[in-house]
Amino acid sequence: MNNLKVLILDDERQFSEELAEFFQNTGFEALIANTKAEGLATLKRVAVDLLILDVRLPGANGLDILKEVKASYTGLEVIIVSAHGDMDTVIRAMRLGALDYLRKPFRTMDIQIAIERTEKFLLLQQRIRQMEEKNSLISKSLEEKIDRHLIGVSPQILKVLDLAMKVSEFPDTNVLITGESGTGKENIARIIHFASIRKDNLLCTVNSSSVTDSLMESEFFGHKKGSFTGAVADKKGFFEVCDHGTLFLDEIADMPLNLQAKVLRAIEEKKITRVGDTNQISTDFRIISASNHDLEKLVEEKKFRLDLLHRLNTLHIHIPPLRDRTEDIEPLLYYFNEAFSRKINKPTPRIEKEVVAMLKNYEFPGNVRELKNMIERAVILAHGNSLGVHDFPVKDKSKSYARTNPNRLTLMEQEIEMIRQTLQNLNFNQKATAKQLGISRDTLIRKMKKYNIKIRRNEDPS
Ligand SMILES: Nc1ncnc2c1ncn2[C@@H]1O[C@H](COP(=O)(O)OP(=O)(O)OP(=O)(O)O)[C@@H](O)[C@H]1O
Numbered sequence: 001m002n003n004l005k006v007l008i009l010d011d012e013r014q015f016s017e018e019l020a021e022f023f024q025n026t027g028f029e030a031l032i033a034n035t036k037a038e039g040l041a042t043l044k045r046v047a048v049d050l051l052i053l054d055v056r057l058p059g060a061n062g063l064d065i066l067k068e069v070k071a072s073y074t075g076l077e078v079i080i081v082s083a084h085g086d087m088d089t090v091i092r093a094m095r096l097g098a099l100d101y102l103r104k105p106f107r108t109m110d111i112q113i114a115i116e117r118t119e120k121f122l123l124l125q126q127r128i129r130q131m132e133e134k135n136s137l138i139s140k141s142l143e144e145k146i147d148r149h150l151i152g153v154s155p156q157i158l159k160v161l162d163l164a165m166k167v168s169e170f171p172d173t174n175v176l177i178t179g180e181s182g183t184g185k186e187n188i189a190r191i192i193h194f195a196s197i198r199k200d201n202l203l204c205t206v207n208s209s210s211v212t213d214s215l216m217e218s219e220f221f222g223h224k225k226g227s228f229t230g231a232v233a234d235k236k237g238f239f240e241v242c243d244h245g246t247l248f249l250d251e252i253a254d255m256p257l258n259l260q261a262k263v264l265r266a267i268e269e270k271k272i273t274r275v276g277d278t279n280q281i282s283t284d285f286r287i288i289s290a291s292n293h294d295l296e297k298l299v300e301e302k303k304f305r306l307d308l309l310h311r312l313n314t315l316h317i318h319i320p321p322l323r324d325r326t327e328d329i330e331p332l333l334y335y336f337n338e339a340f341s342r343k344i345n346k347p348t349p350r351i352e353k354e355v356v357a358m359l360k361n362y363e364f365p366g367n368v369r370e371l372k373n374m375i376e377r378a379v380i381l382a383h384g385n386s387l388g389v390h391d392f393p394v395k396d397k398s399k400s401y402a403r404t405n406p407n408r409l410t411l412m413e414q415e416i417e418m419i420r421q422t423l424q425n426l427n428f429n430q431k432a433t434a435k436q437l438g439i440s441r442d443t444l445i446r447k448m449k450k451y452n453i454k455i456r457r458n459e460d461p462s
């Protein structure tokens with residue numbers, strides 16, 4: 001296998017070694033350089049895919065090195081390492097074409113996430129031209145900017161993409177994306193950002209549940225030096241950092257109520273005040289938020305502010321669960337099969353047609369992410385040159401399991417299962433289904449509503 005090569009250019013030896021180990025464990029080939037001269041020499045000698053660059057090398061300006069290497073090596077991607085609080089450098093570096101940044105001191109999580117993201121990016125960059133275009137819904141130029149394709153053929157996903165493309169033309173409209181976990185909310189947020197005129201500025205992703213409560217306000221609004229213990233320098237918050245860009249608020253349901261009030265004010269005024277400061281600073285951002293919770297219910301429970309919800313969902317995009325758009329399963333299956341096979345340098349296995357039928361019958365509680373993981377596993381473990389039903393172990397939650405184990409179901413579950421199965425067998429003809437089940441059509445419709453049984457294409461049963 002042709003491993004991706006990463007060069008770590010940092011004067012701190014121990015740190016470089018630790019980082020190298022991380023990359024090696026992820027399947028990269030890692031090289032280390034501790035000075036600018038050493039680094040440049042290595043780049044000349046070896047075709048490096050990714051450079052991890054400390055912007056604070058003694059005796060050298062990291063941003064100059066960044067500029068220099070980006071100009072000399074077109075295929076080279078750079079992640080910069082910056083000191084905590086040095087967001088200005090980060091912004092300049094991103095404008096100079098850095099792919100990402102890591103902040104010192106490090107958290108293992110951050111490195112892992114950055115590596116994962118980078119690996120996906122690099123692999124797809126390297127291979128994107130060879131990939132099958134057949135099922136891709138978005139334009140080539142956009143694909144290259146976001147690190148992935150959006151695959152699907154169902155009317156639901158086409159509608160989602162259509163809305164995303166439309167709203168990308170309105171760079172000040174806030175967008176709320178809802179959908180179960182793994183349906184592709186972050187994907188859509190990236191598509192909107194990179195298709196909009198904000199694309200050359202930052203897309204800042206903030207997960208409300210990953211920031212500790214005490215630091216939350218400073219993370220969002222920044223702080224003035226000395227405003228609290230630990231505030232050793234002035235710092236910009238997310239709202240300022242993504243000036244002219246997009247702020248992606250992931251899982252907004254987790255945002256504490258007191259912060260919700262402050263975020264609401266920032267959105268309304270487009271001005272913020274850093275913690276410990278009195279000056280107001282103007283900033284221009286679009287908010288894309290995402291949630292897999294029922295926000296209206298949270299509003300009723302007084303856990304989420306209604307006025308904030310109204311501000312955030314100027315446009316609402318809902319991504320239906322994969323089980324409600326089963327037409328997407330097949331193209332996704334082929335796409336991931338091909339992508340993972342290439343990744344591990346195996347010939348792409350053929351997929352037996354029973355697999356598609358079986359997966360179409362599966363609930364996919366983890367949606368596209370689950371399908372993706374399933375295929376990755378199957379491709380890695382596959383022996384022969386084809387993938388069969390046994391390569392895709394689907395467990396308890398599958399519809400197929402329920403069907404083959406009727407004894408384990410409650411009466412109600414059996415009823416649901418029977419209605420679903422009969423509808424499917426009779427091509428969703430409600431009249432014929434009611435007749436076969438020995439109930440009236442009205443009763444059938446009532447039961448479908450009660451059990452939320454959708455007929456194809458997510459239509460309402462009435
Ligand atoms: N239509 C699609 N085509 C290709 N890949 C997809 C599609 N939808 C989702 N994915 C992939 O599935 C994975 C999960 O998607 P994503 O992270 O966007 O989901 P999410 O809705 O943000 O999930 P969560 O709520 O758990 O954060 C990602 O790797 C993403 O690239």
Ligand SMILES: [Mg+2]
Nearest residue numbers: 185186250290
């Ligand atoms: Mg997400």
